[in-house]
Amino acid sequence: MPLWERNGRGRSGLKDFAVIQENEVVTLLLSLGVAIFIAQNRSRLASLPYHRFVVGSFLTLLVAHILTILEGFWYGEILNFVEHICYSLSVLQLAAWTWLVMGKGVRES
Amino acid sequence: MNRFVGAIDVVTAFACITTVVILARYWRRRLQKDVKVALGMLLVVMVFHYGSNVLEWCGITDALDPIEDYVEILEPALWGGFFYIFLRGLAERRLRASEERYRTLVDNLPQKIFLKDANSVFVSCNKNFAADLSIDAEDISGKNDHDYYPSELADKYVADDARIMACGRTMELDEQNVAHGQTHTVHVVKTPVKDRDGKVVGILGIFWDITDRKRAEEERKSLEAQVQHAQKLESLGVLAGGIAHDFNNLLLAILGNADLALMDMAPEAPARRNVGEIKKASQRAAELSSQMLAYSGKGRFIVEALDLSAMVEEMTHMLKVSISKKAILKYNFSKNLPAIEADATQVRQVIMNLITNASEAIGDRSGAISISTGAMEADRAYLQETYLDEDLPEGLYVCLEVADTGCGMSEETQAKLFDPFFTTKFTGRGLGMAAVLGIIRGHRGAIRIRSKFGEGTTITVLFPAIRSEASGPADEGQADDGQVDEAWKCSGTVLLVDDEETVLAIGKRMLQRLGLTVLIARDGREGVDVFREHQDEIACVVLDMIMPHMDGEEAFGELRRISSDVPVIMSSGYDEERVTRRFADKDLAGFIQKPYEFQELRNAMRSVLGD
Ligand SMILES: Nc1ncnc2c1ncn2[C@@H]1O[C@H](COP(=O)(O)OP(=O)(O)OP(=O)(O)O)[C@@H](O)[C@H]1O
Ligand SMILES: [Mg+2]
Numbered sequence: 001m002p003l004w005e006r007n008g009r010g011r012s013g014l015k016d017f018a019v020i021q022e023n024e025v026v027t028l029l030l031s032l033g034v035a036i037f038i039a040q041n042r043s044r045l046a047s048l049p050y051h052r053f054v055v056g057s058f059l060t061l062l063v064a065h066i067l068t069i070l071e072g073f074w075y076g077e078i079l080n081f082v083e084h085i086c087y088s089l090s091v092l093q094l095a096a097w098t099w100l101v102m103g104k105g106v107r108e109s
Numbered sequence: 110m111n112r113f114v115g116a117i118d119v120v121t122a123f124a125c126i127t128t129v130v131i132l133a134r135y136w137r138r139r140l141q142k143d144v145k146v147a148l149g150m151l152l153v154v155m156v157f158h159y160g161s162n163v164l165e166w167c168g169i170t171d172a173l174d175p176i177e178d179y180v181e182i183l184e185p186a187l188w189g190g191f192f193y194i195f196l197r198g199l200a201e202r203r204l205r206a207s208e209e210r211y212r213t214l215v216d217n218l219p220q221k222i223f224l225k226d227a228n229s230v231f232v233s234c235n236k237n238f239a240a241d242l243s244i245d246a247e248d249i250s251g252k253n254d255h256d257y258y259p260s261e262l263a264d265k266y267v268a269d270d271a272r273i274m275a276c277g278r279t280m281e282l283d284e285q286n287v288a289h290g291q292t293h294t295v296h297v298v299k300t301p302v303k304d305r306d307g308k309v310v311g312i313l314g315i316f317w318d319i320t321d322r323k324r325a326e327e328e329r330k331s332l333e334a335q336v337q338h339a340q341k342l343e344s345l346g347v348l349a350g351g352i353a354h355d356f357n358n359l360l361l362a363i364l365g366n367a368d369l370a371l372m373d374m375a376p377e378a379p380a381r382r383n384v385g386e387i388k389k390a391s392q393r394a395a396e397l398s399s400q401m402l403a404y405s406g407k408g409r410f411i412v413e414a415l416d417l418s419a420m421v422e423e424m425t426h427m428l429k430v431s432i433s434k435k436a437i438l439k440y441n442f443s444k445n446l447p448a449i450e451a452d453a454t455q456v457r458q459v460i461m462n463l464i465t466n467a468s469e470a471i472g473d474r475s476g477a478i479s480i481s482t483g484a485m486e487a488d489r490a491y492l493q494e495t496y497l498d499e500d501l502p503e504g505l506y507v508c509l510e511v512a513d514t515g516c517g518m519s520e521e522t523q524a525k526l527f528d529p530f531f532t533t534k535f536t537g538r539g540l541g542m543a544a545v546l547g548i549i550r551g552h553r554g555a556i557r558i559r560s561k562f563g564e565g566t567t568i569t570v571l572f573p574a575i576r577s578e579a580s581g582p583a584d585e586g587q588a589d590d591g592q593v594d595e596a597w598k599c600s601g602t603v604l605l606v607d608d609e610e611t612v613l614a615i616g617k618r619m620l621q622r623l624g625l626t627v628l629i630a631r632d633g634r635e636g637v638d639v640f641r642e643h644q645d646e647i648a649c650v651v652l653d654m655i656m657p658h659m660d661g662e663e664a665f666g667e668l669r670r671i672s673s674d675v676p677v678i679m680s681s682g683y684d685e686e687r688v689t690r691r692f693a694d695k696d697l698a699g700f701i702q703k704p705y706e707f708q709e710l711r712n713a714m715r716s717v718l719g720d
Contacts, residue, residue, distance in 0.1 A: 023178040030185035037189060041196055048195060058188050065185070084114045088121040091155060095128040098148070102135040 020072055028065045035062055050100045057093035060086050115166035122159035128152055141198045147191040154183050216246075219317065224302070226311045229253055229270045241288035258287055273299050274309045283319065293320045345529050346547070350405030353398040354655075357682030358609045360398065361704035363391040365615035368707040369622070395704055402682070403458060403544035404529055406551045411700060414575060415451050417507050418442040418482045424460060431461070432468035432478065436513075441481035447574035449507045455548045456572075462541040463511040463568055469534065470515025470566060481510045484574060487555070495555035495571070496527065497546070506554070506571040513567075518560040526558065545570070597711060598624040599718050601648035605629050606636035606664065607680070608656040612703070616651065619710050633659025637667040644672060649698070649717050654681035665695070676717045680705070 038045060038055060045051050064086035071079035129152045136145065157180050161173035215222055221238035225231055231249045239246040242257050254263035262285060273280050279300040286295040297316035301309045367388040374381050422442065429438060449456075460480075467478045485491075487506045495501075518526065525531040527546040532539035549556050552572055560566040603625045605616050617627045628643060630636035633656050640647060650668060654661035665677055682703035701713045 021178070023182055027182050027185055030182065030189070034185050034189040034192065038192060041192075044196055044199060045192070047199065058192075061184070061188070081114055081117075084117045084121070087159065088117050088124070091121050091124040091128070091159070094152075095124045095131070098128050098131045101140060102138050103131050 020069060024065070024068050028069060031062045031065045034058065050097050053093045053097035053100065057090045057097065060090040060093065064090065115163075118159055118162040118166055122156070122163045125152060125155045125159050129156060141194075143194050144191070144198060147187065147194050151184070151187040151191055154180055154187060158184065220315050221317065222313075222315045223249070224311060224313050225270065227274065227309065229267045229312070232311065241286075243289065262287065269299065270312050274301050274312055277301050277303075277309055283323075286316065286318075293318050294323045295319060342528065346405040349401035349529060350407045353401040353405065354682055356394065356398040356401075357703040358612055360391050360395050361682075362611035362615050364388060364395070364704050364706050365619055367391065369615075369618055372622070372707075391704075397538065397540065398682075399458065400462075400538075400540040400544040401529075403455060403551075404540065404547035406547045411452055411454075412450055413453065414448040415453055415456065416446060416448055417456070417509055417572070418444065418446050420453065420456060421460060421480060421482060421509070424457060428460075428464050428480075432464060433471060433473070435473060435475040436468050436471045437475075437477045439477055439479040441479060443481075443483045446482060446484055446507055447505060449552075449572040450575055451552050451572060452548075455551070459545050459548050459570060460509070460511075462545050463509075463570070466541055467511055467513035467515060467566070469537075470513050470517070472515070476514040476565075478511065478513045481512075483508050483510070485571075487571060492555060495557045497550055497555045499550075501553065501555055502573075505574040507574045508569050508571045510567060510569045512565065514565045517562045517564045517566055518558075519562045523558060523560060597715055599714065600624050600626075601718065602626040602628060602643065602646040603714075604636060604640055604643070604647050604650045606631075606633065606650065606656070606661075607653040608632055609653075612653070616710070619707050620651075620714070622707070623711060623714055625714070632656045633661065633664030633667075636664050637671070640668055640675075641671055647675060649714065650675060650677045651701070652677055652679055654679055665697075669695070678713050678717060 035058075038058070045055060048054065064083045067079045067083035067086065071077075071083060129149075132145065132149060132152065140148075157173075158177060161177045165171045165174060216236040218235065219237065221235065221241060223231060223234040223238050230251060230253050234246055234249045236246050239249060242249070254266045257263075258266065265284070269280075269282065269284075279298065281296065281298050283294060283296050286293050286297075295316045296319045297314055299312055299314045302311040302313050304310045367384050370384050371381065371388070374384070421440070425438075425440070432438065464478065464480070471478070484505060484507050486504065487501075488503050492501050492503065522533060527542050528539070529543040530539040531543075546556065549570060549572075554573060555571040557569040557571070558566070559569075603620050605613060605620065605627055606629075607613050607616065608631055613629050613631070617629060620627045626646075628639055628647070630639045633652075636650070636652065637659070640650065652661050652664055652668075656664075659667070661679060661681070665679075668675060668677060676698035678699040678701055679697055680701045680703055698717045699713045701709060705713075
């Protein structure tokens with residue numbers, strides 16, 4: 001059986017087999033790279049407006065990416081659920097940040 | 110559980126779309142454009158990602174699934190890009206802010222600042238400097254000094270730069286600079302700019318205007334020089350006066366002894382000629398010391414009302430013989446001049462000195478000297494042009510003008526003309542004009558010089574006029590020096606008071622020769638004592654003006670207290686006009702100026718004691 005099984009998913013993204021998908025690994029590696037970049041520049045990022053939201057949004061996404069890999073091995077269903085919650089939180093934080101930085105305090109004229 | 114996952118995905122997708130709407134709605138606001146673009150791309154990918162999840166969950170299609178796997182990979186990459194762009198923008202903003210701060214700092218300094226590269230080509234400058242050159246600060250880069258300054262100045266600047274870059278040390282210079290077409294003096298500090306390896310890569314200059322400070326400094330210096338000069342002249346005056354005073358006493362001894370010796374000698378004695386020479390030399394020395402006295406302003410004794418025209422006319426014969434044969438004398442006298450109050454001897458001295466100089470200026474060439482007299486109303490402007498403007502009052506002045514067609518004077522000579530001992534002549538003593546100055550100052554007059562090198566000189570001397578019409582030359586026929594009675598003698602006792610041993614000795618012998626009995630005293634106090642003792646015998650007192658313990662004036666007062674009618678002859682080589690004027694009010698029997706000769710003493714005694 002090949003290690004990389006691309007079509008191993010059923011509906012709702014839950015994997016049918018305990019496999020590691022190639023694209024998920026690449027995504028995780030890229031995310032880790034970005035995380036390292038953030039760690040290196042954290043003091044400068046701290047001067048961004050509402051930086052907690054935007055950095056938090058990314059870190060939540062990172063957690064989701066890690067969970068994607070892990071769910072192939074253990075507690076597939078639960079981890080998958082948590083993963084999707086992470087996606088959601090990540091997007092909500094990003095939405096909040098965008099609103100705070102751009103939309104807040106604007107009065108229609 | 111999976112049902113929930115689907116619901117969560119719906120929320121996620123919805124949040125995604127909301128974010129896109131927010132971004133689109135407020136696109137124009139706040140964030141930098143590239144940040145917004147990066148965020149937009151990220152959101153597009155997310156919408157695709159979660160949108161396809163929702164579609165799949167709803168059972169609409171799962172055709173997007175394989176593409177979604179790849180699109181998902183883009184997500185962290187876009188996040189990375191987003192953060193990167195954000196940080197870069199931040200760094201840029203910070204740089205700009207710090208640049209702005211430095212600009213503000215540099216542009217608001219009152220000094221002018223520039224930066225040049227190693228070839229002395231401008232790199233940048235501050236606003237102040239650009240304003241000086243009437244350009245915008247940005248336009249300076251790539252230009253050099255020759256684009257803005259006259260070429261000698263630019264050459265100097267470039268040479269200075271090269272020198273400073275070669276030695277690698279900061280230097281400070283005072284130099285000329287042109288701003289808005291006007292030349293200023295500036296103080297410049299130039300510092301070589303070095304790179305990390307210590308290699309000189311340019312030069313940083315900062316300079317500021319010091320024209321006003323320099324001017325003030327120069328004014329102070331010239332004022333100091335003037336004060337110093339004045340002090341020098343003053344001390345020279347004191348020195349000259351002091352020397353002349355002592356000289357006069359010595360000369361009196363020489364002249365008197367020579368006179369006495371001549372009288373005692375047989376007419377055919379071989380030494381007669383030598384003694385005559387001694388007498389002549391000491392007369393010249395007396396002249397010299399009278400010049401010094403005049404300069405020191407202490408030689409004015411007898412003040413009387415004089416007619417200047419008449420005085421010069423009287424002198425014509427003497428003037429003719431004292432000038433060079435080639436020079437023609439022209440006279441131009443004004444009649445009915447107002448009288449002046451002056452010492453005749455000194456006025457003569459002024460005229461002689463001026464004429465001698467004029468004649469010497471003409472030298473061996475032929476030329477003319479014209480002497481004119483006149484009266485004028487001198488106003489402030491005219492007096493300001495004169496050499497002695499010590500707040501002289503405006504008003505009527507009698508003037509004497511001596512003009513020659515001689516060699517004239519350069520500016521430097523004119524500047525030093527009145528300095529004692531300044532001369533351009535081989536045998537000159539440099540006292541002539543100094544004496545003139547002293548005399549004019551003593552008479553509260555003024556001198557005006559007009560001279561051009563090579564063309565001639567005109568010197569005008571002004572004496573304040575006496576306003577009253579009834580004045581005229583006083584005691585016209587009094588001194589008939591021409592016909593001296595060699596044989597005149599008299600008898601009686603005379604008291605001679607003087608602190609100088611030599612004067613006492615020679616005076617005593619002269620008076621004895623006149624047939625008088627002489628009592629002597631060495632200072633005023635002793636004089637008064639002797640007079641009190643011999644009050645009845647003494648027919649006349651000869652009193653020196655300056656003596657220790659009790660001076661002439663005090664002694665005179667004492668004598669008058671003892672006897673109100675004893676005739677007193679004052680003798681001095683040195684005193685102030687003020688004092689003599691005070692004596693003039695009292696009944697002074699006569700005045701005899703040191704160094705006196707036998708004849709003068711005899712004349713004085715004769716006028717007092719009568720025939
Ligand atoms: N009429 C003049 N024309 C040209 N130069 C003159 C004239 N009067 C004075 N000077 C210049 O001014 C200098 C000073 O004159 P001053 O009479 O004081 O001294 P002196 O003539 O040199 O010497 P002294 O008069 O004592 O014999 C002269 O040496 C001469 O250079
Ligand atoms: Mg002279």
